[in-house]
Amino acid sequence: MLVLTRKVGESIRIGNDVTVQVLAIRGGQVRIGLTAPSDVRIFREEIFRAVEGQNQEARLADEDRLSGAAELWEEVGNGKRG
Amino acid sequence: MASVAEQTEVRSAAGSPTLRVVSRRFGTLDVPVASVLHFAQGLVGFPRYRRYVVLDHRPGSPFKWMLSIDDPDLAFAVANPCELVADYDPPLPLATRLLGTAAEDLALFVLVTIPPDPTRMTVNLMAPVVVDLRTRQARQIVLDDPRCPPDHRVVREPAAAQP
Numbered sequence: 001m002l003v004l005t006r007k008v009g010e011s012i013r014i015g016n017d018v019t020v021q022v023l024a025i026r027g028g029q030v031r032i033g034l035t036a037p038s039d040v041r042i043f044r045e046e047i048f049r050a051v052e053g054q055n056q057e058a059r060l061a062d063e064d065r066l067s068g069a070a071e072l073w074e075e076v077g078n079g080k081r082g
Numbered sequence: 083m084a085s086v087a088e089q090t091e092v093r094s095a096a097g098s099p100t101l102r103v104v105s106r107r108f109g110t111l112d113v114p115v116a117s118v119l120h121f122a123q124g125l126v127g128f129p130r131y132r133r134y135v136v137l138d139h140r141p142g143s144p145f146k147w148m149l150s151i152d153d154p155d156l157a158f159a160v161a162n163p164c165e166l167v168a169d170y171d172p173p174l175p176l177a178t179r180l181l182g183t184a185a186e187d188l189a190l191f192v193l194v195t196i197p198p199d200p201t202r203m204t205v206n207l208m209a210p211v212v213v214d215l216r217t218r219q220a221r222q223i224v225l226d227d228p229r230c231p232p233d234h235r236v237v238r239e240p241a242a243a244q245p
Contacts, residue, residue, distance in 0.1 A: 039180055043226055051209040051224055052127035054195060054232040058206065061159040061196040063107065068200040069159070070143040073166075076237055 105154030108137065108147070118151060119213055119220040125193075126209060126222055131156055134220070136191075145194060148211075159194040166192075166205055166236050173225055177212040180223055189213040194236075201237050208232040 004012060011021040017037050024031040034042050061069075100112040119134045133151040144165040150156035163170045174185050181188065190212050192205045207230040213220040 041180075041224060043224060047208075047224060047226055048126065050232045051206070051222075054206045054209070055125055055127045055158075055193060055222075058158050058193040058195045059156060061157075061194065065196040065198065065200065066139060066145055066147070066159050066194075069194070069196045069203050070140060070145055072200045072203075072237065073144060074142065 101151060103135070103149070103151055103154050105149065105157075107155065107157060108149060111135075111137075111149075113151065116218070119148075119218050121220045121222070123221065125158075125211075126224065128156070136160065146191075148191075148193075159196055160191045160211070161194050161205065163190070163192045163205055163207065163210065166194075167207070167234065170207075171229075173210070173223070173227075173230075176225070177210075177223060180221060181212055181214045181219060183214040183216065187215050189215055195233065201239075203236050204233040205236055206232045207234045 006012065006022050008022050008025055011019050013019055018040065019033075019035045021033040021035075022030060023033045036042060099115040101115055101118065103111045103113050105111065113135045117135055119136065121132045121134065124130060124132050128150075131150045131152045134148045135151060137147040137149055139145045139147060139159075145159055145161050148158045148160045164172070172190050174188070177188055177190065178185050190210050192207060192210045194203060194205050196203045207225070208227075209222050209224050209232065211220055211222050
């Protein structure tokens with residue numbers, strides 16, 4: 001991991017078009033400003049982890065489980081959908 | 083496109099190129115090359131698997147399988163959220179912007195998580211898969227929106243079971 005020390009107001013550039021700026025430091029929190037091209041998605045790490053964890057869960061479905069889900073869906077139909 | 087595993091490309095009787103995919107779960111499939119979905123970034127957590135094919139499950143079922151061509155033991159249950167979730171609002175502006183495509187050329191589906199008790203199945207509204215139907219380029223887009231949880235319950239709990 002690359003480690004850099006920055007003061008409030010200073011920035012880091014990643015590649016040609018991503019900028020990370022330290023805006024404020026207060027107590028144990030750092031406020032960060034990010035600029036990046038619009039097709040670069042920026043998230044808190046927890047969001048990404050949630051999706052990754054859900055994808056890992058989703059891959060566990062097998063034919064039996066999907067058949068069970070399909071039969072259940074046929075029974076409950078559209079009336080009960082959440 | 084570079085890929086993890088290269089399958090044999092064969093020509094079907096009709097003459098269109100197909101990829102032969104041998105899967106323990108799905109048997110031997112000849113997948114039309116034109117139907118392969120290409121994920122430049124893979125799915126979140128699965129960056130190395132970039133080519134998938136969507137297979138029907140059974141007649142009348144809203145569910146499908148999305149099978150990895152690069153690892154035919156990797157498959158996800160998927161569904162059209164508009165069929166499973168009342169008042170689903172697809173993130174079309176973001177999807178069209180990220181894929182660089184028009185809304186009418188876009189397909190969208192979600193991954194389904196099915197635990198042993200299917201009444202507890204959920205859909206991942208936080209990270210739908212969007213496909214440009216013209217180019218077959220696909221992407222799992224992540225939404226940071228409280229209305230789009232990663233584990234939205236599909237079947238409502240019976241009223242009596244609710245606290």
